[in-house]
Amino acid sequence: MKLFLVSLCLFAVASAAPSESSDKLAAIRALPALEHEEVHDEAGQYALRYVTAEGTVVSERGRLVPSHDGTGYVLVTEGEVSYVSDDGKTYVTKYSAGLDGTKVEGSHLPTPVEVPASP
Template identity: 75%
Template sequence: MKLIVALACLVASAVAAPSSPSLAARRALPALQHEEIHDDFGQYALRYVTAEGTVVSERGRLVPTPDGRAYVMVTDGETSYIGDDGKTYVTKYSAGLDGTHVEGAHLPVPVLVQ
């Protein structure tokens, strides 16, 4: 009886085993591409691509304030990834003098109440 149960478990696990590497295993892999540039003033640009299809790009640059007395780091970028449903999700974002803005077709749109 124990042999039959063990054999049934072995067959069930073989049938249920994924044919491709699991998402968790791919997420554990290092980035396929990684580019990063910095200057002496803190400005930067970066981009990387991971094994599971995530792409991140971001840039930070200094811009003068309206009165010209100081500089502010303005950041803008984009992240895209493939969801568990197989769809590609893209999120664009920016942060700077006019606040933070995030947009993506998968994100809810805020409703302004008057």
């Protein structure tokens, strides 16, 4: 029984030890962005894009559109995140938020996610 417990503990320690590939990945993730562009205007509209050393690409823009009742403006946000997962596959998530609520979609998500707009 003691041998079994000692073997189980050794296996747990060996399994929990970081692998060389995870060490490399952690080092890459700690690097600063390779590309970073960001533009803002005085009204609050913006566009941004950045690329990380591990291949993650983020792009987003926010633009003002007239509200439904015409009394003001609403900031509509649209964007996309693309990254390579630990399994080696590239995942892309697209999203938007504005007058018609929030929408998120990606081939890795079970169904398109929609959040209704606030009243």
